[in-house]
Amino acid sequence: MARGASDMPAGVRPLTVGDPVVIGRYLLLGRLGTGGMGVVYLAEHPQGGLVALKTPHAVHLNDATLRARFAEEVAFSRRLVPFCTAAVVEDGTDRDRPYLVTEYIPGPALSQVVLDRGPLTPDLAYGVALGVAAALVAVHEAGLVHRDLKPGNVLLSPKGPHVIDFGIARDVDTAGALTQAGQVMGSPGWVAPERLTGGPALPSSDVFAWGCLVAFTATGHHPFGGGEPDVLTRRILFEAPRIDGVPALLRPAVAAALAKEPADRPKAADLLRALLAAGGVAEPWDLRRAVEDVLAKTWTPVPHTGGHERLAEEMERSGPRRRRAQSGA
Incomplete structure (x- = not known):
């Protein structure tokens, strides 16, 4: 009906x-x-x-x-x-x-919640970090790289965060055949350093975006600041992230995820285990069940403030998510 x-x-x-x-x-x-x-x-x-x-x-x-x-x-x-x-x-x-x-995942986008209400409380920020890391584990276990992890692609449902939009995901073993030469698919500010310099999208590239996203969630600010895409790109390539405001429980994981070199970043599954351990769940035999149990105990539904409407308007303005590759400075 x-x-x-x-x-x-x-x-x-x-x-x-x-x-x-x-x-x-x-x-x-x-x-x-x-x-x-x-x-x-x-x-x-x-x-x-x-x-x-x-x-x-x-x-x-x-x-x-x-x-x-x-x-x-x-x-x-x-x-x-x-x-x-x-x-x-x-x-x-x-x-x-x-x-x-x-x-259908009911709930507002993380980007809109932070815009409307400011940074999330430490317990909710932990829930976002945990749930998004869990989603990356699923993505990477499937042999994929998301390539567009950002607050606009995380919905805060009554049961916890969900990662959406696989429109520019790719197979980790396949070259970007549908991407024009010289372009980096993704959203400025959420793209890892190796991709900005023309390297391939790796699972560790998603981990870098996770670090940016969790810092944004916990502080209300991007860890490399704002400004024009070229300015933001330079900071991502050459400057240290500003994560002093990230809660101590999350700061070590965020700092590790934001390493400039892909090989220095933890894998999503290692991130997830570290987050569970920080929350008091040591060596879980089933990661999915452990995440579900933690979110069931700690997650608080976030009131919807019309985020889908504003997110849709933002998407209409932004168009396809791509930018030219930067060669360095």
Whole structure:
């Protein structure tokens, strides 16, 4: 049964002129977000309940490169065993329009929460650090690199943080065949030093982004400051991060994650174990169960403040997430 506007979850924007009403067997209810390549809709599952449905913009349906990217995103999402990520429900094609249906994760984006409320309390910052590290473990175990880990791609659900958006993820063993030469896919400020100088995206590159994200979560500021992308790039390459405001419980892990050299950073699984140990869980036999238990005891739902709406507007302004590779200074 279709829902009225008053029944919609917080942050869902209305459908606009030109939006389809049905894709596949899913009734579309509103927009969760939009970016340079596609739109994410809130949809109703035919058997009841809500899901998120992602599909390319209509103008890109004849773009072979973007269709290939979307097909990769579908394949990569299916490889993941859900662990603080959204589970895949199904994928398909409706009259030449491909789509991907995933679990709907209610809750605001981390970026919007920090913008509206300031840095998270130490206990919530620990929960974000733990949950996002858990998501990276799942991503890297699947043989993938996320490549766009940032606060806008972390949703704070009532049960804990979830990492979303695998639109520019890649196979760790595959060269970026769908990326033009001389470009670095990602969001300025959240890209690791080795990628800024033309190196490949590695699992350790995601770990660097994790360090930036946790510092931002705990302090309300990016550890390398703000400003124009070129200024931020120079700081990431040559300056030490500012993490004095990060809680002592998280600071050693953040400092290690922000090492300039990829080989000096811990693996996501080692980060996760260190975080669990810092929280009093030593040598867990099952990492997933340990994370679930800790979040169940410590996580507090964050009030929704319309983050999806503002995040969608930000995505519309930003367009595709890419920047030219920097050769150094």
